[in-house]
Amino acid sequence: AQTVTQSQPEMSVQEAETVTLSCTYDTSESDYYLFWYKQPPSRQMILVIRQEAYKQQNATENRFSVNFQKAAKSFSLKISDSQLGDAAMYFCARTSGSRLTFGEGTQLTVNP
Amino acid sequence: EAGVVQSPRYKIIEKKQPVAFWCNPISGHNTLYWYRQNLGQGPELLIRYENEEAVDDSQLPKDRFSAERLKGVDSTLKIQPAELGDSAVYLCASSSHTAEAFFGQGTRLTVV
Numbered sequence A: 001a002q003t004v005t006q007s008q009p010e011m012s013v014q015e016a017e018t019v020t021l022s023c024t025y026d027t028s029e030s031d032y033y034l035f036w037y038k039q040p041p042s043r044q045m046i047l048v049i050r051q052e053a054y055k056q057q058n059a060t061e062n063r064f065s066v067n068f069q070k071a072a073k074s075f076s077l078k079i080s081d082s083q084l085g086d087a088a089m090y091f092c093a094r095t096s097g098s099r100l101t102f103g104e105g106t107q108l109t110v111n112p
Numbered sequence B: 001e002a003g004v005v006q007s008p009r010y011k012i013i014e015k016k017q018p019v020a021f022w023c024n025p026i027s028g029h030n031t032l033y034w035y036r037q038n039l040g041q042g043p044e045l046l047i048r049y050e051n052e053e054a055v056d057d058s059q060l061p062k063d064r065f066s067a068e069r070l071k072g073v074d075s076t077l078k079i080q081p082a083e084l085g086d087s088a089v090y091l092c093a094s095s096s097h098t099a100e101a102f103f104g105q106g107t108r109l110t111v112v
Helices: none
Strands: A010-014 A019-021 A033-039 A046-052 A064-069 A074-079 A088-096 A099-102 A106-111 B005-007 B010-013 B019-024 B031-037 B044-050 B053-056 B065-068 B075-079 B088-095 B107-111
Touching: A010 A019, A019 A106, A033 A064, A033 A074, A046 A064, A046 A074, A074 A088, A099 B044, B005 B088, B010 B019, B019 B031, B019 B088, B019 B107, B031 B075, B044 B065, B044 B075, B075 B088
Parallel strands: A010 A106, B010 B107
Antiparallel strands: A019 A074, A033 A046, A033 A088, A064 A074, A088 A099, A088 A106, B005 B019, B019 B075, B031 B044, B031 B088, B044 B053, B065 B075, B088 B107
């Protein structure tokens, strides 16, 4: 089975500091999408950032950026200037055709 | 623009009882997904619709689960009869051609 692996079940960061969440994936496709979703206690999955595999440039959305290493099948998320509202469960996800496969998630705690 | 709407948000039922979840996707989104999320895990796809057609239901336990998407808009997911192991959050999502899925707030099902 093609999988998405998040090796860090939990991470913590001090407010205003930077944190990086790791994600690796398996795929036999050359064209696909990668996503990071945030899930706060309200349960709603919120899209944080997306990356198209055919684009070499790393995606950036305000304080959120990714380090996409296609050959290594790695897709890490960097959160800069962490805020208390960033505390949540973060899921990495990969498309396979139109199916979206998620990792197990990383619980991020932001300490004041 | 209204997001994906799910109801109910919470449901508690006794085992062997039936239960149904409803989803209204974002207007114009042809693709609709039902995911199940167990506690502390990432969402797992149950079924994906393209308009009215179920194109990926390989993960749906067909002996007790059923789904429909009438007229290619709203969708209903049913479990009959429910088992203790069905306790989870059931997430509905929709997408258009841009690949990312937009999620509803989910239904937390507790089977006692």
